[in-house]
Amino acid sequence: MSNAVEVRNIYFSYGYEEVLKNIDLSIQEGAFISILGPNGSGKTTLLKNICKLLKPLKGEIFVDDKDLNKIAFKELAKIMAVAHQDSNVNFEFTVYDIVMMGRYPYQKRFKSESENDVKIVKRAMENTETWALREKSIHEISGGERQRVIIARALAQEPKILLLDEPISQLDIKHQINILNLCKRLNREEKITIITTLHDINLAARYSDYILLMNKGEIKAFGLPESVLTKENIQDVYGIEVKLIKLDDYKVPYIVPVSS
Amino acid sequence: MTYLRQKKYYKIYMLILLLIFIFISIMATTLGTVKIPARDVVKIVLSKINFLSEKIDISNIKKSNIFIVLNIRLPRIILASLVGAVLSVVGTCYQAIFRNPMADPYVMGASSGAAFGATFGIILGFNNTVLGFGLTSLFAFAGALLTTLIVYNLAKVGNKISTTSVLLAGIVVSSLLSSVISIMMVLNHDELAKIVTWTMGSFNGANWKQIIIVTIPIFLGIIVLSSMTKEMNAVVIGEESAQNLGVNIELVKKIILILSSFLAACAVSVSGIIGFVGLIVPHLFRLIFGSDHRILIPISVIGGAIFLLICDTLARTALNGIEIPVGIITSIFGGPFFLYLLRKSKRNKFI
Numbered sequence: 139m140s141n142a143v144e145v146r147n148i149y150f151s152y153g154y155e156e157v158l159k160n161i162d163l164s165i166q167e168g169a170f171i172s173i174l175g176p177n178g179s180g181k182t183t184l185l186k187n188i189c190k191l192l193k194p195l196k197g198e199i200f201v202d203d204k205d206l207n208k209i210a211f212k213e214l215a216k217i218m219a220v221a222h223q224d225s226n227v228n229f230e231f232t233v234y235d236i237v238m239m240g241r242y243p244y245q246k247r248f249k250s251e252s253e254n255d256v257k258i259v260k261r262a263m264e265n266t267e268t269w270a271l272r273e274k275s276i277h278e279i280s281g282g283e284r285q286r287v288i289i290a291r292a293l294a295q296e297p298k299i300l301l302l303d304e305p306i307s308q309l310d311i312k313h314q315i316n317i318l319n320l321c322k323r324l325n326r327e328e329k330i331t332i333i334t335t336l337h338d339i340n341l342a343a344r345y346s347d348y349i350l351l352m353n354k355g356e357i358k359a360f361g362l363p364e365s366v367l368t369k370e371n372i373q374d375v376y377g378i379e380v381k382l383i384k385l386d387d388y389k390v391p392y393i394v395p396v397s398s
Numbered sequence: 399m400t401y402l403r404q405k406k407y408y409k410i411y412m413l414i415l416l417l418i419f420i421f422i423s424i425m426a427t428t429l430g431t432v433k434i435p436a437r438d439v440v441k442i443v444l445s446k447i448n449f450l451s452e453k454i455d456i457s458n459i460k461k462s463n464i465f466i467v468l469n470i471r472l473p474r475i476i477l478a479s480l481v482g483a484v485l486s487v488v489g490t491c492y493q494a495i496f497r498n499p500m501a502d503p504y505v506m507g508a509s510s511g512a513a514f515g516a517t518f519g520i521i522l523g524f525n526n527t528v529l530g531f532g533l534t535s536l537f538a539f540a541g542a543l544l545t546t547l548i549v550y551n552l553a554k555v556g557n558k559i560s561t562t563s564v565l566l567a568g569i570v571v572s573s574l575l576s577s578v579i580s581i582m583m584v585l586n587h588d589e590l591a592k593i594v595t596w597t598m599g600s601f602n603g604a605n606w607k608q609i610i611i612v613t614i615p616i617f618l619g620i621i622v623l624s625s626m627t628k629e630m631n632a633v634v635i636g637e638e639s640a641q642n643l644g645v646n647i648e649l650v651k652k653i654i655l656i657l658s659s660f661l662a663a664c665a666v667s668v669s670g671i672i673g674f675v676g677l678i679v680p681h682l683f684r685l686i687f688g689s690d691h692r693i694l695i696p697i698s699v700i701g702g703a704i705f706l707l708i709c710d711t712l713a714r715t716a717l718n719g720i721e722i723p724v725g726i727i728t729s730i731f732g733g734p735f736f737l738y739l740l741r742k743s744k745r746n747k748f749i
Contacts (some may be wrong), residue, residue: 186638189642190641191638191641191642211644211645213644214644215643215644218642220642222638229689230633231635231689232400232401234400234401235690238400239635239643242632242643242644243644246624247628255503291643295644318420357630
């Protein structure tokens with residue numbers, strides 16, 4: 139199987155401080171990857187380098203076997219979609235119009251939406267259970283709904299790869315599960331490669347095929363959840379002591395912090 | 399309402415606004431110290447259209463009335479409409495690009511730059527005209543363009559432009575220039591009245607040559623801006639999201655900023671500083687039609703023209719024999735009207 143994303147020895151810094159150091163990483167097509175790590179470990183920066191929002195100082199990134207520097211923004215948008223953390227929108231748009239923006243890379247100047255665009259948007263919205271919200275203003279819906287709308291817009295791009303930046307950090311447990319189930323379904327049924335940053339270690343362990351654990355701009359470990367999320371690794375990276383509890387139904391242990 | 403559903407009515411809205419515009423243009427031409435009947439106005443205008451000229455008989459209309467319509471009122475009405483259209487389109491674009499509802503056509507310093515240039519021109523006392531433009535206008539144009547260029551470059555870091563830096567640089571450069579203008583006014587007391595009058599805006603000197611020259615860039619500029627409405631929609635949602643949707647955000651920002659500043663400079667150099675239009679008209683139509691720029695931009699063009707045309711007509715007819723600077727009218731009537739709409743839209747969503 140070929141690689142969806144290949145990161146070769148990239149370095150990145152904001153000003154003087156190095157945020158990413160020698161990141162080397164291959165992500166298989168069709169995988170579900172979670173990026174974990176404490177605040178400031180470079181998770182989001184790595185994600186932004188992969189989606190061409192930031193340019194690495196050194197090193198190369200390949201997406202779909204093409205050099206990221208040589209892919210035009212429009213072409214990239216057809217391969218890779220990104221669901222950013224919820225940003226405030228001062229302007230009024232309906233949910234449907236927001237999702238339709240996902241068709242931008244396929245549309246020509248001055249041309250309006252084709253029947254195909256309408257069909258794909260409808261499918262994306264049904265897939266994310268947002269079709270019922272289509273007439274509502276983006277301001278009228280809840281945080282969980284908005285996250286689903288953002289994923290619907292990403293789906294409308296018909297991407298091979300979906301990047302998510304902390305998609306569940308502002309949601310309650312029900313909506314967290316809801317969003318992750320959706321990602322899992324898209325990953326399994328639509329064969330979309332999922333790369334997401336997460337804070338919740340246990341949810342990440344349950345949903346991902348692979349986990350990338352980052353610390354201070356470097357890769358601490360990358361591999362299967364049970365091999366990455368060891369007591370030692372977590373202690374090293376987060377600086378807290380944890381207990382691993384074996385649960386019957388899951389092959390990955392449950393991680394609980396030990397209170398002192 | 400979603401764009402696709404609204405699109406059905408969209409042509410009707412445009413048509414209605416266009417009809418209103420034509421109606422108001424005719425009414426505005428009839429008004430003034432000499433009242434000219436609407437029928438005569440229509441006849442005079444139609445007689446100027448090539449293939450109709452033989453069929454329409456204007457021999458029974460007074461020569462002086464024909465002169466007033468063709469050489470005084472029409473140029474002024476057309477110029478006011480053009481400037482109104484430009485100011486509201488530029489306002490809409492800036493509000494989108496800066497993602498800030500407070501942005502107006504002068505955020506990048508076009509107004510203070512123009513005022514600086516004009517003040518300079520007035521003090522130097524040039525009375526020559528070039529291609530129908532007073533030298534004051536040319537100085538104003540140069541001032542506006544130079545100032546926005548300076549602001550643009552101040553806000554540029556490497557190859558990227560931060561919109562917050564543009565706003566801040568715009569404010570600082572503007573207030574700097576305003577102080578310089580004040581000094582120049584203090585030192586040149588005799589020209590004070592002229593400078594103040596210029597800054598308050600007027601279409602008094604409108605002529606056909608001016609119109610022909612400004613129409614071409616304005617027309618082209620508006621067409622290019624109208625072709626970027628999808629990008630504006632994406633930018634409004636967030637720059638990062640827009641880029642990941644495939645929008646080349648830095649390029650789009652540059653094109654829109656440069657074109658808009660150029661258009662603002664064109665407008666301000668022929669009319670002086672007319673505030674409020676570029677702030678109010680976009681908001682007014684946003685309250686009615688929503689934020690979709692595919693609708694908002696074309697509607698702002700006609701809406702801005704209508705708004706400023708009405709204001710200018712009031713400016714020249716409200717007080718007998720005295721002309722009120724149009725910039726004052728736009729604020730006096732526009733302000734309260736806008737506040738009323740704002741209150742109304744807060745209580746129950748407008749439309």
